[in-house]
Amino acid sequence: xxxxxxxxxxxxxxxxxxxxxxxxxxxxxxxxxxxxxxxxxxxxxxxxxxxxxxxxxxxxxxxxxxxxxxxxxxxxxxxxxxxxxxxxxxxxxxxxxxxxxxxxxxxxxxxxxxxxxxxx
Amino acid sequence: xxxxxxxxxxxxxxxxxxxxxxxxxxxxxxxxxxxxxxxxxxxxxxxxxxxxxxxxxxxxxxxxxxxxxxxxxxxxxxxxxxxxxxxxxxxxxxxxxxxxxxxxxxx
Numbered sequence: 001x002x003x004x005x006x007x008x009x010x011x012x013x014x015x016x017x018x019x020x021x022x023x024x025x026x027x028x029x030x031x032x033x034x035x036x037x038x039x040x041x042x043x044x045x046x047x048x049x050x051x052x053x054x055x056x057x058x059x060x061x062x063x064x065x066x067x068x069x070x071x072x073x074x075x076x077x078x079x080x081x082x083x084x085x086x087x088x089x090x091x092x093x094x095x096x097x098x099x100x101x102x103x104x105x106x107x108x109x110x111x112x113x114x115x116x117x118x119x120x
Numbered sequence: 121x122x123x124x125x126x127x128x129x130x131x132x133x134x135x136x137x138x139x140x141x142x143x144x145x146x147x148x149x150x151x152x153x154x155x156x157x158x159x160x161x162x163x164x165x166x167x168x169x170x171x172x173x174x175x176x177x178x179x180x181x182x183x184x185x186x187x188x189x190x191x192x193x194x195x196x197x198x199x200x201x202x203x204x205x206x207x208x209x210x211x212x213x214x215x216x217x218x219x220x221x222x223x224x225x226x227x
Contacts, residue, residue: 047218049216062215098163105152107209
């Protein structure tokens with residue numbers, strides 16, 4: 001059974017960097033079949049995919065166009081986790097952030113969610 | 121990006137009712153279509169994958185159909201634990217996108 005445990009601050013000041021971590025148990029961040037994602041949810045944007053990282057003989061990253069200039073997702077093989085950094089945040093980045101594991105086109109497992117509020 | 125549009129946005133139903141939620145894609149997604157259930161304060165949960173395959177552990181009263189651009193999630197007999205918001209999601213092309221959700225409420 002795969003479990004994803006999120007950690008990170010729930011309050012970030014505008015213009016600063018949002019940082020979250022997703023610790024994985026029951027699978028490996030280096031899996032050749034899984035894809036590791038960050039998704040956020042807000043009343044105004046709904047469920048919005050932000051980006052992903054995955055390993056297929058080498059590491060790959062894909063990011064949503066809406067955040068591409070501000071986002072970094074990094075795997076950490078030593079701790080079996082992956083992280084999200086979103087720079088230069090504004091109040092519009094206020095949302096519940098989820099990490100999620102995808103296989104074969106579906107989000108199979110999700111973290112518990114972290115409400116991140118950006119204060120101006 | 122592929123746009124996913126669900127209808128209705130909300131519906132009020134009674135326990136035992138048959139419920140159908142539709143999802144339309146802005147272009148063909150073949151059968152790369154999934155359905156999720158989300159309860160308040162919780163993460164979404166996968167119900168149906170590949171348009172019509174039931175995820176392990178999901179009750180058989182849930183079913184999915186469709187291909188191309190038009191899809192339907194059906195709940196054959198609504199149970200009290202089924203009151204929630206339902207989302208469709210396409211994985212035909214990146215970025216994978218979600219519908220706006222359909223909230224199923226108690227009448």
